[in-house]
Amino acid sequence: MTLAVRRLAALLLLLAGLxxxxxxxxxxxPGLLEVRQLTTERWEIAWRAPIYYGQPHPARLALxxxxxxxxxxRVRRLASAELYRQILRVPPGSVDGSVIGFPGLEQTITxxxxxxxxxxxxxxxxVVRPTEPQVVLRGERPWTVSAREYLALGFHHILLGIDHLLxxxxxxxxxxxxxxxxxxxxxxxxxHSLTLGLATLGHASLPAPPLNAAIALSxxxxxxxxxxxxxxxxxxxxxxxxxxxxxxxxxHGFGFASxxxxxxxxxxxxxxxxxxxxxxxxxxxxxxxALILLAHRALRTLEFRWPRCAELGxxxxxxxxxxxxxxxxxxMLF
Amino acid sequence: MRRPGxxxxxxxxxxxxxxxxxxxxVSSGLGPFYDGALHLLLxxxxxxxxxxxxLLAGLRGPRAGRLAVIALPTAWLLGGLVGLGLAPxxxxxxxGVAAFLVLGLLLAADxxxxxxxxxxxxxxxxxxxxxxxxxxxxxxxxxxxxxxxIVLAVLVIALLGAAAVVPxxxxxxxxxxxxxxxxxxxxxxxMLGWLARGTx
Numbered sequence: 055m056t057l058a059v060r061r062l063a064a065l066l067l068l069l070a071g072l073x074x075x076x077x078x079x080x081x082x083x084p085g086l087l088e089v090r091q092l093t094t095e096r097w098e099i100a101w102r103a104p105i106y107y108g109q110p111h112p113a114r115l116a117l118x119x120x121x122x123x124x125x126x127x128r129v130r131r132l133a134s135a136e137l138y139r140q141i142l143r144v145p146p147g148s149v150d151g152s153v154i155g156f157p158g159l160e161q162t163i164t165x166x167x168x169x170x171x172x173x174x175x176x177x178x179x180x181v182v183r184p185t186e187p188q189v190v191l192r193g194e195r196p197w198t199v200s201a202r203e204y205l206a207l208g209f210h211h212i213l214l215g216i217d218h219l220l221x222x223x224x225x226x227x228x229x230x231x232x233x234x235x236x237x238x239x240x241x242x243x244x245x246h247s248l249t250l251g252l253a254t255l256g257h258a259s260l261p262a263p264p265l266n267a268a269i270a271l272s273x274x275x276x277x278x279x280x281x282x283x284x285x286x287x288x289x290x291x292x293x294x295x296x297x298x299x300x301x302x303x304x305x306h307g308f309g310f311a312s313x314x315x316x317x318x319x320x321x322x323x324x325x326x327x328x329x330x331x332x333x334x335x336x337x338x339x340x341x342x343x344a345l346i347l348l349a350h351r352a353l354r355t356l357e358f359r360w361p362r363c364a365e366l367g368x369x370x371x372x373x374x375x376x377x378x379x380x381x382x383x384x385x386m387l388f
Numbered sequence: 389m390r391r392p393g394x395x396x397x398x399x400x401x402x403x404x405x406x407x408x409x410x411x412x413x414v415s416s417g418l419g420p421f422y423d424g425a426l427h428l429l430l431x432x433x434x435x436x437x438x439x440x441x442x443l444l445a446g447l448r449g450p451r452a453g454r455l456a457v458i459a460l461p462t463a464w465l466l467g468g469l470v471g472l473g474l475a476p477x478x479x480x481x482x483x484g485v486a487a488f489l490v491l492g493l494l495l496a497a498d499x500x501x502x503x504x505x506x507x508x509x510x511x512x513x514x515x516x517x518x519x520x521x522x523x524x525x526x527x528x529x530x531x532x533x534x535x536x537x538i539v540l541a542v543l544v545i546a547l548l549g550a551a552a553v554v555p556x557x558x559x560x561x562x563x564x565x566x567x568x569x570x571x572x573x574x575x576x577x578x579m580l581g582w583l584a585r586g587t588x
Contacts (some may be wrong), residue, residue, distance in 0.1 A: 163419045184417040210418055349544065352551030356453045 083134065083312060085111065085166040087154070089191070091173045094146055096124070101138040104164060110136055112162060113187070116155035120145055134262070152191045159187035163214055165207060169319060177320035179327075181207055200323060201330045204314075208334020211313035212342070217269055217379065218306055219342055224276030224372050226346055228283055228295050239343060241296035245303025246310055247332055253311035254328045260308045263387050269309050270379030272302035277373020284366055310335055420530060424537025428545075432575070433481065434517050435545070437488030440572045441513055442546045443565050444495045445506045446553025453550035455507035461543040463514030464521075468535040471522020480520060482583050487513055489576025495569025498562070514542070 083104040090098045103111035115138070127140040149170075156166060159182070168189045170178040181203040182189050212218060225242065229235045252258040275298070279291045291298045314331045414430055416422040428434060438460070445456035491513065494501070501509075518535075525534055556562050 160415060163417065165417075185415050213418055213422065345544070349547055352547045355450070355551040355554050356457060356547070357450045358454060 083164070084314075085113065085135075085156075085164055087115070087166060087168045088171070089149075089154075089169070090171045091149075092141070093173070095143050097121075097142050097144050097149075099138075099140050099142060102135045103138070104135045105133075106162060106164065111158075111164065113156045113159035113164065113166075116157055117142070118148075118152045118154065120148060121152075149191055154189050154191065156182060156187040160184050165210070165313075167319070177323075179319055179323055183210075197326060201326055204327045204330035205334040205337075207313065208310075208331040208336075209338045210334075211310060211331075212335045212338035215309065217273060218309065218339075220273050220372060220375065221269075221276065221302065221306065222339060222342060223346065224273065224280060225295055225299055226343065227280050227368060228276070228292055234295065237296040238299045239339075242299040242303040242306070243336060243339070245300045246307030246335075249304045249307030250310045250314075250332055250335070251307075251328060253308050254314055254331075255324070258308075260305075262312065263383065265305065265308050267380060267383035267387065268305050269302075270376055270383050272305060272376075273372060274376030274380050275302070277369055277376055280369035280372060281366065284369060420533035421537040421540075424534030425541040426537075427534065428538045428541040433484045433488070433579075434521075436572045436575060437484070437491045437513055437517075438542060438545055439549055440488060440491040440495045440569055441506075441510060442549030443553050443568065444491065444499070444501075445510070445546075446550040446556075447495070447498060447562065447565060448501060448503060448506055450554055452501075452503035452506040453554055455503050456510045456550055457543070457546045459507045459510035460514040460546045461539045463511040464518035464542050465535070465539045467515040467518025468522035468525070468539070469518075469532075471519040471524075472526050472532065472535065474519075474523050474526070476523045476527045482580065484517065484520065485576055485579040485583065487516060489573055489580065492569050492572030492574075492576055496566050496573055497569075498566050510546075 085104055086100075086102040088098075088100040088102075090100075092098055099115075099117070101115050103113060106112065122143040124141045124143055127138055129139075130137045154168070159166065162184055164184065166182040166189075168178075168180045168182055168191075170191055176194075178192065178195065179200065180189050180195070183206070222239075222242070225238050226235070229238050249258065253260075275291075279289060282289055283292055310332075314327065319327060414423060414427050416426045428438075441456060441460065442453075445452045491509070494509075518539075521538055522535060525531070553562075553565055556565065
């Protein structure tokens with residue numbers, strides 16, 4: 055299986071190189087808008103807009119016209135986001151049905167979590183996507199609506215995580231046979247589900263900069279292994295790719311957790327959000343693997359024959375991209 | 389504001405290659421690369437001809453399939469890069485429709501074209517749509533990222549489409565592929581009639 059997958063990987067990597075900017079791998083940090091009731095008429099909003107490619111986020115906050123600001127807003131620039139807080143006077147009974155817009159969000163790949171907390175203890179949580187950059191505040195929502203939102207969020211998160219996909223692609227090149235493929239993908243899935251759960255529930259955490267560097271290192275690690283497969287050599291990774299998939303999968307799980315913010319999320323909704331986000335990630339990963347396997351079969355059917363020197367291209371491309379990201383992200387630590 | 393339905397995006401897919409400056413690229417929410425890929429999938433005007441060509445190449449065997457898989461995305465990319473530097477031209481929707489009508493007819497007739505002719509058709513079709521996409525992307529202020537998304541989608545569809553047909557040996561299966569070609573041609577005829585009525 056490995057030869058044709060290597061050829062296919064060459065095509066995909068060429069496009070990946072053209073497609074990915076220097077920091078594309080982790081620019082999908084979500085935004086967060088908290089709307090908290092303080093008294094009958096006074097509300098506080100906290101808008102956390104992530105830094106987007108090193109710049110303030112292009113999305114703005116457009117509040118309903120009858121929400122009157124009280125005093126000056128407080129703005130703080132954090133390392134990874136800009137935080138905007140404002141106290142507002144909101145006519146009693148007018149919150150339900152109010153529309154909050156995020157003009158500019160449609161030009162980005164950022165999702166925004168909107169969390170509403172009322173004095174009576176009721177809570178609401180919604181996900182705003184760039185395809186529809188506004189939210190209509192409502193009371194209770196069917197759990198199926200929330201489940202669908204988190205599922206889509208997980209699916210989109212893996213599609214945007216080109217470093218995660220490159221790692222999976224590297225694993226596909228190394229594995230031999232359907233059984234090894236199933237073992238390896240299952241190990242990766244179990245590992246990243248474990249750390250995604252731990253990180254989302256707040257039981258474990260890793261700071262983003264070293265985590266991103268370590269994820270890049272996992273891609274760099276696969277480059278030489280792909281060369282060994284091409285030379286017909288063997289190694290522990292080639293004999294037992296599931297072990298490597300499991301170990302590095304633990305790191306990738308922390309990376310996935312960056313796409314799911316549970317800050318101020320209603321406690322009852324956290325298990326649903328975690329489960330559906332993870333299902334979305336798995337579906338995206340399975341779709342990617344299925345597409346690669348289908349394309350691999352198609353290349354064989356059409357009897358593509360490439361020059362032997364071109365067969366090493368994917369290994370060098372994976373190694374080069376992994377090395378580039380490792381150096382870039384390591385430099386960001388200092 | 390009501391969210392645009394899928395059919396609105398399909399309608400936008402018809403409009404964009406026509407070079408209408410008012411048209412917008414479909415938003416996937418995943419950035420311009422995926423926007424481009426999704427645009428092709430929701431543009432029947434380009435997709436039907438692409439499918440017909442891939443299936444026709446598959447009917448003609450692995451060599452024709454390989455040539456189509458190489459020529460289509462390459463010509464689409466080159467045409468697109470050229471189109472990105474050009475001003476939008478008047479509505480050329482009819483040309484795209486006529487192209488997929490012809491490809492549908494060739495597929496329905498199981499035309500015994502040599503592989504080199506398939507490659508020439510792929511170059512012409514890919515170049516034409518690439519050019520139209522490039523000009524339309526310029527008109528809406530988009531860059532090369534959506535074009536790369538379109539080209540990757542073209543590559544995947546051509547590869548999977550051609551490879552799905554090559555192994556078919558049973559007569560009824562090959563006839564089913566030709567029937568698909570007749571449907572493409574029928575859609576092309578309907579579209580041409582609709583366009584003629586609209587401009588008449």
